[in-house]
Amino acid sequence: xxxxxxNSQRLWNAHxxxxxxxxxxxxxxxxxxLTDEDRQARDLFVTWAREAGCEIRIDGVGNIFARRAGTNxxxxxxxxxxxxxxxxxxxRFDGIFGVLAGLEAVRALNDADVHHxxxxxxxxxxxxxxxxxxxxxxxxxxxxxxxxxxxxLAMTDADGLSVGSExxxxxxxxxEPVGGYAVDSFFEVHIEQGPILENAGLQIGxxxxxxxxxxxxxxxxxxxxxxxxLPMTLRKDAMRGAAEMIHRVDDVAFEFxxxxxxxxxxxxxxxxxxxxIPGQVVFTIDSRHPDTETLAAAGARMVAICEEVxxxxxxxxxxxxKGHRDSVAFDTQCIQAVRDxxxxxxxxxxxxxxxxxxxxxxxxxxxxxxxxxxxxxDGISHNEAENARxxxxxxxxxxxxxxxxARAGRV
Amino acid sequence: xxxxxxNSQRLWNAHxxxxxxxxxxxxxxxxxxLTDEDRQARDLFVTWAREAGCEIRIDGVGNIFARRAGTNxxxxxxxxxxxxxxxxxxxRFDGIFGVLAGLEAVRALNDADVHHxxxxxxxxxxxxxxxxxxxxxxxxxxxxxxxxxxxxLAMTDADGLSVGSExxxxxxxxxEPVGGYAVDSFFEVHIEQGPILENAGLQIGxxxxxxxxxxxxxxxxxxxxxxxxLPMTLRKDAMRGAAEMIHRVDDVAFEFxxxxxxxxxxxxxxxxxxxxIPGQVVFTIDSRHPDTETLAAAGARMVAICEEVxxxxxxxxxxxxKGHRDSVAFDTQCIQAVRDxxxxxxxxxxxxxxxxxxxxxxxxxxxxxxxxxxxxxDGISHNEAENARxxxxxxxxxxxxxxxxARAGRV
Numbered sequence: 001x002x003x004x005x006x007n008s009q010r011l012w013n014a015h016x017x018x019x020x021x022x023x024x025x026x027x028x029x030x031x032x033x034l035t036d037e038d039r040q041a042r043d044l045f046v047t048w049a050r051e052a053g054c055e056i057r058i059d060g061v062g063n064i065f066a067r068r069a070g071t072n073x074x075x076x077x078x079x080x081x082x083x084x085x086x087x088x089x090x091x092r093f094d095g096i097f098g099v100l101a102g103l104e105a106v107r108a109l110n111d112a113d114v115h116h117x118x119x120x121x122x123x124x125x126x127x128x129x130x131x132x133x134x135x136x137x138x139x140x141x142x143x144x145x146x147x148x149x150x151x152x153l154a155m156t157d158a159d160g161l162s163v164g165s166e167x168x169x170x171x172x173x174x175x176e177p178v179g180g181y182a183v184d185s186f187f188e189v190h191i192e193q194g195p196i197l198e199n200a201g202l203q204i205g206x207x208x209x210x211x212x213x214x215x216x217x218x219x220x221x222x223x224x225x226x227x228x229x230l231p232m233t234l235r236k237d238a239m240r241g242a243a244e245m246i247h248r249v250d251d252v253a254f255e256f257x258x259x260x261x262x263x264x265x266x267x268x269x270x271x272x273x274x275x276x277i278p279g280q281v282v283f284t285i286d287s288r289h290p291d292t293e294t295l296a297a298a299g300a301r302m303v304a305i306c307e308e309v310x311x312x313x314x315x316x317x318x319x320x321x322k323g324h325r326d327s328v329a330f331d332t333q334c335i336q337a338v339r340d341x342x343x344x345x346x347x348x349x350x351x352x353x354x355x356x357x358x359x360x361x362x363x364x365x366x367x368x369x370x371x372x373x374x375x376x377x378d379g380i381s382h383n384e385a386e387n388a389r390x391x392x393x394x395x396x397x398x399x400x401x402x403x404x405x406a407r408a409g410r411v
Numbered sequence: 412x413x414x415x416x417x418n419s420q421r422l423w424n425a426h427x428x429x430x431x432x433x434x435x436x437x438x439x440x441x442x443x444x445l446t447d448e449d450r451q452a453r454d455l456f457v458t459w460a461r462e463a464g465c466e467i468r469i470d471g472v473g474n475i476f477a478r479r480a481g482t483n484x485x486x487x488x489x490x491x492x493x494x495x496x497x498x499x500x501x502x503r504f505d506g507i508f509g510v511l512a513g514l515e516a517v518r519a520l521n522d523a524d525v526h527h528x529x530x531x532x533x534x535x536x537x538x539x540x541x542x543x544x545x546x547x548x549x550x551x552x553x554x555x556x557x558x559x560x561x562x563x564l565a566m567t568d569a570d571g572l573s574v575g576s577e578x579x580x581x582x583x584x585x586x587e588p589v590g591g592y593a594v595d596s597f598f599e600v601h602i603e604q605g606p607i608l609e610n611a612g613l614q615i616g617x618x619x620x621x622x623x624x625x626x627x628x629x630x631x632x633x634x635x636x637x638x639x640x641l642p643m644t645l646r647k648d649a650m651r652g653a654a655e656m657i658h659r660v661d662d663v664a665f666e667f668x669x670x671x672x673x674x675x676x677x678x679x680x681x682x683x684x685x686x687x688i689p690g691q692v693v694f695t696i697d698s699r700h701p702d703t704e705t706l707a708a709a710g711a712r713m714v715a716i717c718e719e720v721x722x723x724x725x726x727x728x729x730x731x732x733k734g735h736r737d738s739v740a741f742d743t744q745c746i747q748a749v750r751d752x753x754x755x756x757x758x759x760x761x762x763x764x765x766x767x768x769x770x771x772x773x774x775x776x777x778x779x780x781x782x783x784x785x786x787x788x789d790g791i792s793h794n795e796a797e798n799a800r801x802x803x804x805x806x807x808x809x810x811x812x813x814x815x816x817a818r819a820g821r822v
Contacts, residue, residue: 194640211639215685226792227674227697228622228766229605232664239675243657250651253643263638264650265687267680274626274677274695284685286638355639381637 004112006401008394011104015393018044018084018100019092028384029092033085033127033138034062034163039170041084045099045124052106054122058174060149062126062167063139065176068106070119071411076182078116078408079367080105080400081123082190082359083139087131091386093191093376097393099124101189105401117409118184125359126172132157140359143179144366183367185334185407188360189400190371191388195379196352203395205352205373206338210361211261211288212295212327218245218306221316224271224279235277239269241315242281248305249285252298260289260298261355284322290353292326328361334370334403341402347395356381370403372396415523417812419805422515426804429455429495429511430503439795440503444496444538444549445473445574450581452495456510456535463517465533469585471560473537473578474550476587479517481530482822487593489527489819490778491516491811492534493601493770494550498542502797504602504787508804510535512600516812528820529595536770537583543568551770554590555777594778596745596818599771600811601782602799606790607763614806616763616784617749621772622672622699623706623738629656629717632727635682635690646688650680652726653692659716660696663709671700671709672766695733701764703737739772745781745814752813758806767792781814783807 021040022031031037042064046056049066057065067077082098102122109115125143130136133155142152153164167173192198197205222238246264253262263286270280285302289295303319310317335351342349352373354361363369374396377387432451433442442448453475457467460477468476478488493509513533520526536554541547544566553563564575578584603609608616633649657675664673674697681691696713700706714730721728746762753760763784765772774780785807788798 192640193637194642195645196640196642199645213639225606225790226604226767227676228624228672228699229603229607229792230672230766230790231605231607232670232672234606234610237661237674239657239678240661243654243661243675246650246654247658250648250654259643261639261641261643263648263686263688264654265638265680265689266683266685267650267678268683269676269678272677272679275674275697276676277674278676286686288639355641356637379636379641381640 004108004114004401006104006108006394006397008390010107011100011393011397012390014100014103015092015096018096022086024089024384026384028386029086029090030088031084031086032088032132033129034132034166034170036170038085039172042124042172045084045103048103049122052103052110054106057176058172059176059178060174061139061142061152061178062172062174063143064124066122068109068120070117070408071115072117073119075118076184077119077121078184078404079121079123079186080188080404081125082188083125083128085127085129087129087382089384090382091384093386093388094193094381095128097388098188098190101397101400104397105404108401114405115411116405117411120404120408128359133163136357137359137362138163140362144362145179146362149178185331185368186360186363187334187400187403188358188371189396190358190373191376191381192373193356193376193379193381197373197375198379200350202348202350203374203392204342204347204349204399206335206342206349207330207354207371207373208335208351209290209327209329210354210358211290212292213288213325214295214299214321215323216285217320217322218283218285219318220281220310222279225277227275227277230277236314237277238281238315239278241309241313242267242283244309245306246283249302252301252305255301256289256294256298260287260295262287288355290327328364330364330370331368334368337403337406338370338372338399341399341406344402345398347399372399415519415525415812417515417519417805417808419801421518422511422804422808423801425511425514426503426507429507433497435500435795437795439797440497440501441499442495442497443499443543444540445543445577445581447581449496450583453535453583456495456514459514460533463514463521465517468587469583470587470589471585472550472553472563472589473583473585474554475535477533479520479531481528481819482526483528484530486529487595488530488532489595489815490532490534490597491599491815492536493599494536494539496538496540498540498793500795501793502795504797504799505604505792506539508799509599509601512804512808512811515808516815519812525816526822527816528822531815531819539770544574547768548770548773549574551773555773556590557773560589596742596779597771597774598745598811598814599769599782600807601769601784602787602792603784604767604787604790604792608784608786609790611761613759613761614785614803615753615758615760615810617746617753617760618741618765618782618784619746619762620701620738620740621765621769622701623703624699624736625706625710625732626734627696628731628733629694629696630729631692631721633690636688638686638688641688647725648688649692649726650689652720652724653678653694655720656717657694660713663712663716666712667700667705667709669701671698671706673698699766701738739775741775741781742779745779748814748817749781749783749810752810752817755813756809758810783810
């Protein structure tokens, strides 16, 4: 059985062909959801899936389901997939790999004339990136009840165009109901978007879950003054407070095991003039950890530090939680199916956590779900320079195919 | 003699009349050098000075000298004055007070029929603020040999208009040579632009000198990365480095006596996105201290801290000195003349240092010079909200008048 492998060259060629729609001059892809470029990518996928013998169904939010029939048509399907939309200046692999790996698995099963009891569905979820309509994972969120169909269709972009009207325009407002039926399990293969696998020299990560994430916005209010004339002891320097907060907040990461990731990525200083003491600084803290409670404890430490600094320095302080999601643990059997497949194929692997959001995190709400990570070059993603090696994509696809087969019941 | 006082109401009225030219909707003044508004202000000063019996001379960079004759026409003049130009959104007092106080002193001497041996010159120096032609103190710098006449006239604004052509346009390219003759002494009265006198409840500061100042631009280079996926131990976070540097650099102020003033007023983060680890941060350090060598020692400490942090965190570092001026000590006799005048008038006073730049600092290169500070509301300056009390302006004018008389030799 372990000689059942995908066709690495065909998989790579599919990526190359798909990267044409929205190709950027620097070698990346800009393909926002429900644009003409997204329609072209969807059309090509549908054509390929039909050629591979799949039955196509499209639901009311434009999610595409390409089914390889099982011997038991009544069985709940095993699903795999990801998304075809990208960031405005994104790469050729984020999302696309998860769709094309599913397609390649079906093609390889066809080549080997291998069959299974439960149906296998390859899914293209609508608008995972969230770069156009204000929130991500629109398709998988609607499918799992996170947002109603009506709410989803009413979401609008910066030009006032709605998801509903854009689905109609590109011909992907499908007749099928959105979710509401049993799914056996969902597997998503994805580039890691980080450097852990590459640094470890491994091709496969069995994803245990997704980190909890909390974003804070910290506003520090002091008093503007002349840099040359206001003595240090009379100052209320918002930047002085912000610097101590950021310095100490970053260090909170090392107080917990395993380390959370803590990032101050955005800082805004007012008036931001060389010879004026800053009167206000606003900065964000993006914090993530596999365990929701550990993240909350780290958050409490960070808030306490900001409060202590503002009190000591006599500065105004406002802390707003701009976003939060709990951690998600993937299904233990799905995680084990990934490890088992890698072991059977002789591919060294490690357990890993997802720091980013994915459709699989939404699917985990309603069915057993798991993910497979493969390395990407220098861990770079959401960037035109995003890159991956054909052999790593093939390894991920092989593991996916064997996990799907195990779950779908090879006959 | 100490019953010789200025006319406080006339002094205040002069400020009100002068604030018309370039008046802003919020009650401030925007009167850039060599604009039509500057010409209107100059014209009014010249009219008033002539009405007060002064002889007007204008030099090649547009400095205006209004002379009250002394009994010895051959004696080197005692000078006082400041500037009539303002910041783009400046106030009614910065610079203007120093000119109008000189005028009011002459008017009060006329009223009392008081005479002196040496001539007293009221000076309007051209373009102190430096908001238009790229550098400040153009007139006093040219007068004291800091920049040649030709270099000064060739300086251009953002529209390519030169100092020379704008002087011609507004009619203030005068025939007199620029400097090169003996000046007995120079006194400048100015609002403090800081809160020290107001907090001390005093009306007069005898200015001992001007602080040395050094401005650094620090560039920290790390590596961008995904906030959710790059482990803390693998990061090169430019903001993490910047925060530690700024936090520790601010604290350097408290390692020296008296404290230098250290200000990080400008911070620029790239890409400045919430969920991306910053790849580059640029910030400025504005540092000032009365003693040049102490400031240099503080600077060496700050540079060492930045180097230590960049080494420890594995970040790139570039430090550029963007500007420096040595400290200036005013003439001990001029400082004492200010103290003596205040004592004679029964006005409590304190010694103080100037944190900002002033024309008097340039004059100190070529003649005995001193300054008098009066409080301004909340220490606010370079701001439309700049304000001062009529009684404080009058106190400063009285001290100026008596210091001028002492130096000019009352007869």
